[in-house]
Amino acid sequence: MISRLTASLDFHAQALSLRAERQRIIASNIANADTPGYQARDFDFASALRQATGQATGNGSGQFGNSIATGVATGIATGIASTVMSPGGRAMPTLRYAVPAQTNLDSNSVDMDRERAAFVDNSVKYESTLRFINGSVRTILDSMKSHTQG
Amino acid sequence: MSMLRIFDVAGSAVSAQSQRLNVVASNLANADTVAGPDGKAYKARQVVFQTELMGAQGVMGAMGAVGKDSEASAGVRVSTITENDTPGRRVHDPKHPSADAEGYVTFSNVNPVEEMVNMISASRSYQNNVEVMNTARSLLLKTLQIGQ
Numbered sequence: 001m002i003s004r005l006t007a008s009l010d011f012h013a014q015a016l017s018l019r020a021e022r023q024r025i026i027a028s029n030i031a032n033a034d035t036p037g038y039q040a041r042d043f044d045f046a047s048a049l050r051q052a053t054g055q056a057t058g059n060g061s062g063q064f065g066n067s068i069a070t071g072v073a074t075g076i077a078t079g080i081a082s083t084v085m086s087p088g089g090r091a092m093p094t095l096r097y098a099v100p101a102q103t104n105l106d107s108n109s110v111d112m113d114r115e116r117a118a119f120v121d122n123s124v125k126y127e128s129t130l131r132f133i134n135g136s137v138r139t140i141l142d143s144m145k146s147h148t149q150g
Numbered sequence: 151m152s153m154l155r156i157f158d159v160a161g162s163a164v165s166a167q168s169q170r171l172n173v174v175a176s177n178l179a180n181a182d183t184v185a186g187p188d189g190k191a192y193k194a195r196q197v198v199f200q201t202e203l204m205g206a207q208g209v210m211g212a213m214g215a216v217g218k219d220s221e222a223s224a225g226v227r228v229s230t231i232t233e234n235d236t237p238g239r240r241v242h243d244p245k246h247p248s249a250d251a252e253g254y255v256t257f258s259n260v261n262p263v264e265e266m267v268n269m270i271s272a273s274r275s276y277q278n279n280v281e282v283m284n285t286a287r288s289l290l291l292k293t294l295q296i297g298q
Contacts (some may be wrong), residue, residue, distance in 0.1 A: 016293075020153045023289070027156040027282045028224040031163030034170075034275055035199040035226055112278070123285050130292055139295040 005143065009136045010126035012129055014052045018045060021093060021124040026119045029098075029110050036106035038100035040115065153293070155223045156286040160279040162225030167276040169228050169265045174269045177260045184248045185256035191238040192258035194265075199294045200229035234259055 025041055032038040100109035177194050185191035204225040236259050244253035 017152070023286065024152045024156050024159070025224055027159050027286065030278050030282055031226050032157045032199075032201055032224055033168075033278065034271070036223070038201050116278070119285065123289055125201065126289050127292060128252050130289075130296065133296055141297075 005140050006135075007077070009133065009140070012054055012132045012136065015049055016126065016129045016133065018048055018093065019122060019129055020054060023119070023126060025095070026115055026122060029115045030112070032108075032110055033110045033115070036108060038108050038110060040100075040110040041095045041099060042118065043093040043095050045093075051093070061068065114118050152223075153286055153290055155204060157283060159225045160282045160286070162202060162204065162227060163279040164276055164283075166197070166199055166226040166228050167272050170199075171269065171276070172274040173183050173197050173231065174265050174272060177265050178189065178269075180258050181260040181262050181265070182257045185238065186248070189250065189256065191256045192260070193203065193238075194234040194258065194260045195231050196234065196268075197228045198230045198232060199226050201225070202227045214296070 002006075022043065025043070029040045029042075031039075076093060089099065098109050101111050101114070173195050180192040202225045204223045231282040238259040239257040240254045241257065242253055243249055243255050246255045249255050
């Protein structure tokens with residue numbers, strides 16, 4: 001019974017850690033906006049989440065994974081194509097290199113407009129995932145209260 | 151906690167950009183410096199940025215096990231400071247105490263317009279990274295309040 005309550009929590013926890021990962025990658029891109037030769041990187045959140053939940057929850061993946069819309073983020077081309085496990089045992093998302101909208105003499109492919117938009121988008125979605133987690137926690141806590149506690 | 155590494159990454163960028171601002175400030179301060187008795191005037195300087203892989207995984211990478219995680223958080227550092235070798239501006243002013251035998255005074259080769267543009271670019275990048283740190287801070291603080 002409790003596993004049904006925590007299944008959605010597990011899913012959102014995976015989503016939250018992927019959001020944190022993406023936030024860090026975008027922060028790296030913004031930090032290297034002026035570095036010559038730096039190639040901007042990103043990952044496809046939908047497929048990374050499907051992969052992460054498919055490995056972590058097994059049966060639960062059908063419930064959540066299929067509802068995620070498919071589609072590769074625009075402007076991101078295939079780059080490194082292998083999955084490496086993080087120290088925590090979680091699969092790291094496959095990083096892809098950005099295709100620059102405008103070429104640059106120093107071959108830096110960071111597009112600050114796109115990075116800033118992705119950063120804000122990612123932080124808003126991180127916060128919404130946090131709210132989902134808070135909602136799940138509150139639901140679990142409420143279900144554990146006895147009727148006399150009010 | 152991968153979010154905590156954002157502070158390392160953005161912090162390295164902020165310090166690199168502040169070093170760039172420092173170099174711009176010394177270039178602008180020396181924009182009108184004339185050559186001394188040795189005939190060498192101040193030369194405009196410029197920082198060169200380089201990507202630096204950060205965090206504990208980077209140490210692991212040095213030991214041979216290169217993980218994707220160490221590639222993911224890329225900070226910045228100033229690798230070298232280069233000097234501009236174009237000859238300085240020469241002005242004919244025989245009365246100037248620093249004039250050479252032909253009556254020419256050699257000024258530094260700083261181009262103030264270039265430096266001002268460089269300064270604006272550096273301060274914008276600095277602001278971007280400060281914004282990144284502020285966002286990461288507020289997200290982490292909200293993460294700490296899960297379940298409260």
